Amino acid sequence: MNIHMTTDNGSPQPLCLAATGPLTGDVTVPGDKSISHRAIMLGALAVGETRITGLLEGEDVLATAGAMRAMGAGIERLADGSWRVHGVGVGGLLQPAGALDMGNSGTSTRLLMGLIASHPITATFVGDASLSGRPMGRVITPLQMMGAAIAATPGAGRQTLPLTITGACPAIALRYRLPVASAQVKSAILLAGLNTPGETVVIEPIATRDHSERMLAGFGANLAVAETPEGRIITIRGEAELKPQDIIVPGDPSSAAFPMVAALIVPGSDIIIRNVGMNPTRAGLVRVLQAMGGRIDLRNERTVGGEPVADLHVRHSSLTGIEVPPGGAPSMIDEYPVLFVAAAFAQGRTIMRGIDELRVKESDRIAVMSQGLVACGVACEELPDGLIVDGRGGDPVAGGATVAACLDHRIAMSFAVLGLNAARPVIIDDARPISTSFPGFVPMICQLGATVRD
Missing domain, CATH: 3.65.10.10 (Enolpyruvate transferase domain)
Structure with a gap:
């Protein structure tokens, strides 16, 4: 075998x-898969060269890398096993020439939907049979509230892939309380907020994994986190300029x-x-x-x-x-x-x-x-x-x-x-x-x- x-x-x-x-x-x-996805995405939105050591080279993360390449970022694996990402800057994503194939990766799909939601481009997401059966409604709802136009496959009301999203520019700053604990939904909104004028706010009653907050702050985003009786409140100020980083995963x-x-x-x-x-x-x-x-x-x-x-x-x-x-x-x-x-x-x-x-x-x-x-x-x-x-x-x-x-x-x-x-x-x-x-x-x-x- x-x-x-x-x-x-x-x-x-x-x-x-x-x-x-x-x-x-x-x-x-x-x-770490979660950190690897985010390192590729934020490196692609920074101005300059980001180096990533220890990147997970599984198919899910490679799907993220392929999508960011299709939208203009330069991404390459070096001989020593590290990765180099040349970013296009926040607001600089380009129109992809074809559909973005996410394979089996729900994380890639949901987070990239957030990125595209505040850029003036249109992208179609496709995936394998498993991914195409997974519901996207939790992400679609807040991104539509920010102004993105999203057409998904109805799928018995589940809103599934194939899915096409056209970003809003400028997008609408949102204050959104998560109805269900979800790091992916939170992250999608924060990523959309990067290129949205004003402050985008996410309230999570139950704390979820915070890799997005840590990495956004590390790349120089204006982000604040407050623990309150209402829950954990994450605020990001848009139109950011991200600085390249050296990331160890x-x-x-x-x-x-x-x-x-x-x-x-x-x-x-x-x-x-x-x-x-x-x-x-x-x-x-x-x-x-x-x-x-x-x-x-x-x-x-x-x-x-x-x-x-x-x-x-x-x-x-x-x-x-x-x-x-x-x-x-x-x-x-x-x-x-x-x-x-x-x-x-x-x-x-x-x-x-x-x-x-x-x-x-x-x-x-x-x-x-x-x-x-x-x-x-x-x-x-x-x-x-x-x-x-x-x-x-x-x-x-x-x-x-x-x-x-x-x-x-x-x-x-x-x-x-x-x-x-x-x-x-x-x-x-x-x-x-x-x-x-x-x-x-x-x-x-x-x-x-x-x-x-x-």
Whole structure:
């Protein structure tokens, strides 16, 4: 089997991993996807040359780079693995010659819609089957309020791709309270506000990941954040001039989640994951796993490029089921699928609510994970806004199933991890989507001691 998978149009590539002994060793994970997207976008809007080290070179981020090139930015990968971005300046985006193909990347789509909303250009977004089924209404509504004209595919009222947006110039400054916690919606509005006269304000009742705020401030945007009884209020003054930066991208905590849970559930395991971003708005999974009894120690804590970073020392642990506080969901929303896997090995019941956002990701992650866990012998109960998992107290799961990944990279990796402690093989029907976020996932797990079953 070719273990460096790509999402081409060829045949499905099944994947089955096994662990014949403890996982041990010292690994790194790819650069943070959220930060990588934003570094490319803001570098493309700065005046001058931005250098990026540690950029995630997955297909989602490359889709962002391709779109920014199509709108005039110069973006190239250098021989040393770093990236150079020559920006066009805020307000300088050019009309793309053709449709912008976002592949599987919802982040690229929603954030780029925000950028274009305040530029005098028209762009059409297309994507793969998974992305084309995801709703865009939450982003469309505020951007239309700012003056952008948006025509989306109705999709039973879900407003999906293909989608065409014509920006407003000048756009209308907006004060917008997020109806649902969403870092992508917040970021889209702030990015639109960059080229909008006056002050654009976003109010989030529940704090979400703050990479956009940190990076906008780092590039020189006039941005202020206030914690108030009304919520977290982010204000950006438009018509900004961004200054180029040298960006060091930390390891993605969403990617670190997979080796972290793998080490917790495979007996005898003892690993270190280097250089993982520990932004408080992203570190929810670590806190929850520690609350379940996971032996996860943060070492060498430091700040890199304005982001907190640490090395994670993770050892096999006896986990106990808990009720996960729903208020922490925004800080770990992408990590819930692999948390479901950890819960399968805990003693007792793990209750996870307030995560209905998972139903509109690359797949309905609650339904798909529930079906796959049951097929592998794990008792669980699907809720409208969550999942209850009855753990096996550390015993191997039964396995013996072929699981549908449903074009979802996190589903594929989560069940690959589950299979590391299964009595019978757990086969993922198609592992190609993994390359959207973690092209080196299989080699990394094998470096720790796992093997690929043919």
